[in-house]
Amino acid sequence: MSAKQILVVEDERPIRDMIVFGLRRGGFEVREAADVGAARASIVDRHPDLVLIDWMLPEMSGLELTRLLKRDRETRDIPVIMLTARAHEQDKIMGLDSGADDYVTKPFSPRELLARINAVLRRSSPGGGEELIEAQGLVLDTAGHRVSVGDRSIPLGPTEYRLLAFFMTHAERVYSRAQLLDRVWGGNVYVEERTVDVHIRRLRKALEAFDYDGFIQTVRGAGYRFSTRME
Numbered sequence: 001m002s003a004k005q006i007l008v009v010e011d012e013r014p015i016r017d018m019i020v021f022g023l024r025r026g027g028f029e030v031r032e033a034a035d036v037g038a039a040r041a042s043i044v045d046r047h048p049d050l051v052l053i054d055w056m057l058p059e060m061s062g063l064e065l066t067r068l069l070k071r072d073r074e075t076r077d078i079p080v081i082m083l084t085a086r087a088h089e090q091d092k093i094m095g096l097d098s099g100a101d102d103y104v105t106k107p108f109s110p111r112e113l114l115a116r117i118n119a120v121l122r123r124s125s126p127g128g129g130e131e132l133i134e135a136q137g138l139v140l141d142t143a144g145h146r147v148s149v150g151d152r153s154i155p156l157g158p159t160e161y162r163l164l165a166f167f168m169t170h171a172e173r174v175y176s177r178a179q180l181l182d183r184v185w186g187g188n189v190y191v192e193e194r195t196v197d198v199h200i201r202r203l204r205k206a207l208e209a210f211d212y213d214g215f216i217q218t219v220r221g222a223g224y225r226f227s228t229r230m231e
Contacts, residue, residue: 004121005029007048009039009065010083011057015106019052019083022110028117036060043069047078050121052113055084055095063098070099070157077158079120083108096198101159119185133168136228138212140168149210159184160203167216167226176223200224 006028010016016032023030031048033039035058043051051069053062062082069075082100095103101120104113133140139148147154147164156164166184175183177193185195204213217225 003027003029004049005031005046006117007031007033007039007042007051009033009036009051009057009062010054011035012054015054018110019113022113023117026110026114026117036065039065040068043075043078047075050079050081050117052081052083052117053100055082055086063095066095066098066100073155076155079158081116081120093194093198096195097202099157101157133165135168135171135215135226138168138207138210138215140165149212152210154206154210156206157202159199160206163199163203164226167224171226171228174219174222174225179223196224 006023008016008019008023008030010019010032011034013034016034020030020032031042033042037059039051039053042048053065055062057065062084066080066082069078069080076099079101080099081102081104082095082098083104083106084095085106102116104116131142133142137149140146141148142165145161147156147161163180163184166180177196180196181193200216204216207213207215215226215228217227219225
């Protein structure tokens with residue numbers, strides 16, 4: 001099996017060298033970019049398996065680069081981890097809202113970064129089943145890794161897809177944020193419970209255009225459930 005390829009977008013050379021060294025020791029193939037232009041050219045040349053993006057970049061912020069990648073049909077499924085010294089909760093929410101799959105604050109240890117990368121890669125890998133899961137016209141194709149309504153496809157990021165897949169295969173049951181983190185993200189992932197709310201909001205927004213956002217229901221004081229019974 002070939003090594004997973006990581007693109008590191010970081011303008012500070014010493015930090016980039018440290019990250020690249022740790023990733024190569026961890027068995028990854030690594031490419032580097034010092035700015036947004038170089039990053040986009042590298043992605044066009046060959047899509048990486050994951051992109052590490054520093055928030056503070058020259059000319060354009062990493063936040064905006066993440067938004068551009070997630071808006072583009074060709075790159076929206078590439079997992080993104082944002083690297084930043086901004087540790088306030090609102091900054092983390094902004095990073096996740098931009099489309100990032102995870103958010104790592106500086107300073108971080110090489111072991112933590114590798115753990116975060118491996119966790120994101122695991123949960124963004126498509127499932128291998130052959131099953132079509134359907135709920136009142138909303139169809140999740142686990143083999144094709146697609147969600148559709150009739151002949152229209154619903155664009156979802158990898159985490160939102162996994163979240164919807166879990167909900168649709170566990171309909172009518174209420175799950176707490178901690179349970180969703182364990183079942184969808186994995187028990188060894190360093191992710192705050194607030195992250196669940198961000199991805200629930202993204203999932204609802206994607207389903208809203210097709211009038212399916214009401215299937216993702218908030219149960220006050222308990223968590224979330226997927227239900228076709230409108231409340």
